[in-house]
Amino acid sequence: MDRHASNSQAWDINDMLRRAKNASDRHGRLRRDALERLINLAHSDSVAYKILAAKNIRFFFTDFPDLEESAVDAIYDLCEDPSSEVRIEGYLAIIEVSRMESRWIKRNVDVLVQLLQSEEVDEVSVVKKALVEHLEMDLKVTLGVLFDQIVFEDETSDQEEISIRERLRSLVLAFMVVEAKETIRERLAVPGEVGEPIFYEGIFSVIPHLRPDDFNLVLKDLMYALPAFTSHRPSERGSELLQVLLSGKALPSLKEDLQSGLGSLTKSQQILQICEHITCDLQAAPAVDFLQFLCTSLIGKITLQKMQVNDQQWIVCSLSRTLDAAGRQTQSPRYFSLRRTIVDACPYLLEVLKTPTVKRSESVKAYTIFLQACFERAKEPPWTAPSHLLKVLQEFQEWPEVSQTRDHERMFRFLASPSRASVSRTPLAQTKVIKIVSSPRISSPRASGSSLNDAIPNPSSSHDQNAYTMQDRIKRNLTAELPARPSKRTKLEEVVDPPKTPTLLSRLGTSLNRQSSLPELSSSKPPKTSMVPKAKSPPEVSQLSQGFSIKGAAAKQASQNVALSSRVTPSSLLERLQDSWSGDPPAKQQQPGRKRRDV
Secondary structure (H helix, E strand, O other), rough: OOHHHHHHHHHHHHHHHHHHHHOOOOOOOOHHHHHHHHHHOOOOOHHHHHHHHHHHHHOOHHHOOOHHHHHHHHHHHHOOOHHHHHHHHHHHHHHHHHHHOOOHHHHHHHHHHHHOOOOOOHHHHOOOOOOHHHHOOOHHHHHHHHHHHOOOOOOOOOHHHHHHHHEEEHHHHHHHHHOOOHHHHHHHHHOOOHHHHHHOOOOHHHHHHHHHHHHHHHHHHOOOOOHOOOOOOOHHHHHHHHHHHHHHHHHHHHHHHHHHOOOOOOOOOHHHHHHHHHHHHOOOOOOHHHHHHHHOOOOHHHHHHOOOOHHHHHHHHHHHHHHHHHHHHOOOOHHHHHHHHHHHHHHHHHHHOOOOOOOOHHHHHHHHHHHHHHHHOOOOOOOOOOHHHHHHHHHHHHOOHHOOOHHHHHHHHHHHHHHHHHHHHHHHHHHHHHHHOOOOOOOOOHHOOHHHHHHHHOOOOHHHHHHHHHHHHHHHHHHHEEEEEEOOOOHHHHHHHOOOOOOOOHHHHHHHHHHHHOOOOOOOOOOOOOOOOOOOOOOOOHHOOOOOOOHHHHHHHHHHHHHHOOOOOOOOOHHHHHHHHOOOOOOHHHHOOOOOOOO
């Protein structure tokens, strides 16, 4: 009897549902009665009626807003039914409710997240599929709920409640990096996806609070698979992640390591390795940002010396790799500034690489990068490599792995070139000497206080020969010290070796040569003596480089010539000829300003 009644009741319910679904009036009495009947069946004792309710509520609940809440609550009750079969039908019913009415998505996702804690593997699998479908329906809303479950405030001190939340956080993270990974990746690859800001905002807020194992799980199994981290070029999202890691993870852990006094990067090295991987390997973030962090926080000599040897070596090698990656990504002024800082620190950075505990291959790679940085720095005058840096570089050049490489030899020779050092240190002094020695002027008789013949050096006298010899020697020495110049004639060459244009001295020399061909005249007259007082000994050539102007230097040179010529007692051939032709006594020829009479 009961069995017959049950079959009859089931037949009546199915008939009512068939007629309600076909009713033309969606808001009529028939459809309303069908929905109320289904809500009641959800709380019956029959598994069959509960399953019937779970499968059919979705067809009617949107037509009657006043019954909508009750209908959804009935489905939630089915998800907690003692029967596993009923619960699974309830999970599937939640999907249909969200598909029929999107405003229920947020609440339904929250329920499904709680259901991840189920101990039944089959049921958890259905729940995860339901969550994936919700991600496809509305990525933004679903991600918001998921991150709310991951990031929560510790509002309670109840350890049991805290442990439940921690477990739920791990379950949600595991779902996101496994079942939801592909869906998230595909949706974020769509340009203009509205859920992208929500995802990155949520994940960046989560990272500082994650435990090390969850942290590695999120990065390796989720973040690195996203488009922003697979394009092998710096992106906005990659840069944001790097800043989150540096400020939220690396900096606090590094402070703890430094303050511990142990000299070990126990807590911070893992984070720093991740930052290096993002910038150097994935190239998803600007390497210059991580390079600046290393230069600011770790490569100071005092800070580095506090570290253990193994940590020092890792820092130096990581610095070299980051410097190389930054140089390939950008040539910005900030990069050049950081490179100069690293070059200045190279003497003690390279000392760390010489320790035998470092792999030779790693040391050679780091040395090559630092040598290249020094080589590029040397192209920026007036910098030259200091002696203590060259000493350390020379020690590496003796390694077989280094000495056999031409690039290493070429860069080191450029840095150690003595010509570069001499040119960069003394260009000013050379210029002064050249100008003073190679540009003498002939002073006028009024300025010198002697006759024109006394003011002009006589090539036939021993003093003039010594003077010319001294000038030639100075020219040769200066020419030898100057660096190699192009074959094209420059202004400097014109100063050292002026054009061969006729000068007053050369014309007088030509005149003397013509006169020396005449028959020798009588030289019975006593030798002339100069009325000019005896001058002091000429200064050393090195004194010419002291601060004279061009006019002052020329006057100085002229006065020296006059003083030197005044010491010569025998009269020159030119003077004897002048005396012979003029017929005046020798004393009168010495009057200043006296002009020679024309022959």
